[in-house]
Amino acid sequence: MTAPGARRRKQMHLAAHFPGVNSTTVWADPRSGSQIDFSSFRHLAATAERGLFDFFFLAEGLRLREHKGRIHDLDVVGRPESITVLSALAAVTERIGLAATVNATFNEPYELARRLASLDHLSGGRAAWNVVTSSDAFTGENFRRGGYLDRAERYTRAAEFVATARELWDSWTPDGVPRPFAHHGRHFSVSGTFDVARSPQGHPVVIQAGDSDEGREFAASAADVIFTRHGTLEAGQAFYADVKRRLSAYGRRPGDLKVMPGVTFALGDTGAEAQEKAAEIRKQQVSPQNALLALEQVWGRDLSGYDPDGPLPAVDPDPGGEVAQGRVRIADPLAVAARWRAVSEAKGLSIRQTVIETTGRQSFIGTPASVAAQLDEFVTAGAADGFILVPHLTPGGLDDFVDRVVPLLQERGAFRTEYTGATLREHLGLPLPVCHS
Template structure:
């Protein structure tokens, strides 16, 4: 007997200032004006998306001591923006990226619980970590964490936040909205761990959805295990069908040892899209977008993050350098390269030789997310296939333009997913946990 068709989950990522955003396009508007956030959020809600997702940057990126030109408009604080969006949306989930390295659990739990009350149960927290001293220079303690300690602190952070959220009983407030508190329904908290030693009483009543949704992004073995123990949603980088299936099976397979069921963790890779009336038109549009996203300077800057050298003398439309990476500096351009840089450089060199790629062409290829390219019907069919074949539970869409980049998808692809019976025609619940099919957050 065949299983019922799975429902597709969709979320919208506000692209912000990075090399995904084609900020020089005439259609690109402000990255910080509230009107831009409002437009994209309302478009996502019109499309019945699960949530709207904001990234975070705790330091402006630099290249050879100069601010990277893609960061000059600034990076606003997520929860402030989402609190404002709660007033102009009704059902859309509101997800903030908040760093577990440079914040304190009590204050983050308090701010998220407040957003959850303001939005009537739509708050989410994307937990990220940082181990580099470059970002740490903006904070009193600096980049004190070893890379291996990122997840130990993050796991304690989330456990403590959940203890705070759970310290108020659901019926702690008596009466019909009169706001009176039953003191006996507020439990004191006391937490002692490797990173935190705190005690007291939490100040915010229990979240309307039990607990805010927890999102996590990580591909390392530590990150996967952290997600299996802790997260409600994992923001995956795996885009191809085969890679997606392998990642999906691996992470879902880890849940049982923590007493969790497969449906209790949603796997949502990031994805871009390019639509056209024909496949050829869509392919041409996608290629043009990628060349806008990865200009000559961006290609060289990205290469420098891996090689750890000044590569400005190299032609971005020429071959890769014949020198090895300089491993003496762990940070280049404000980012810590992932993994073994020597091995990564060798992998890139082999790929460039196999496909005869220039530096810019290589960077375009290796930095591309999963991208759905084609007619609206073809894109809807492919998204449906990924979900039905357990390569993903849905996707977090990253448009290349702010704020109108999602409009075409909502107008042309969402109706086709609805016709297939794999995407909601309207919201059936009021909270983000309802949208994700997670059930209420509880002990």
């Protein structure tokens, strides 16, 4: 039963990330299922909706990652196209939001705005777009233009892309009248008449994933949700305050952007059991081969001769070295290596143990009651508005959380007990965008 005064408490937002990217999934677990079968997507989405989550989130890969010229098959880096999957899920879900990751570097505004508006119509106002960018020529080889963008240019194009898409969505008035549009900018010059009527949300919800200064500024100017990561309560509070502070420069209020870090969890009947389970999950995620992969990404060198259970290399990273393609490059490998060495030396850790220690997401570990308390503390202490949960199993990795943690969050008055709106904007407490047509 909800405690007196609970309605006045800050409510957290929850989303479900379909696992399988960046070695998240524990493939050795017999409960690990298909990353391709529609039944997997449907199971996780249905579980999240049963848990009254705000949205279901799909990542995307435009090219299979390679390591030293070979496909690295220990992590899933691609899957069926996001909007296609979510359009199918719109037919078998009723309330949960449907968030597609789509690249703003290798798409065009008219075509993508049309697809997202169509998903918003099909789902009754539940569509979201996670805007990502790419500057690497390796991924660009799959596209006619190639990877021509400098790293600094990718956010410039993305910002104009989002602005152009919004112009298209706004070219239909709320009462159903289409009007010609014309956009002439640095990256896009498009004009005509948009052929999809204004959708239930006006604009699909825009999500931005990024921790860099450019990513934070882009989110403050254009996003409704920012998907981030941070390792401690204090780091979360600093990030939260920084991003919220930037909003006023764009005439926005703190509630106009929701901060939702991606997090993992491990549950046990006791704290010790949960810690043991979490340690085993991380050990399976960071196999010896994956440990060396992570090391080589930082060092930019072939380190296949090193023992994963031995010490870190004495040699320094090669700042210009590149052994992996299709991954985000390490911005300052020398600084990362120095931090890893400090952790390794302080705790006497091997290569594999160091990677386990330094590369995990924020994780909430404990009994269902203690995990509920930890999540609630992050929200009430101003470190997050909610969380995007990244389970380690496909497709049943969210089941325990929904069955055992969500009811406790509801008892604390920290999470909804029913959906009170039909659209994703209503779930997130976001206003309808003003149509300027």
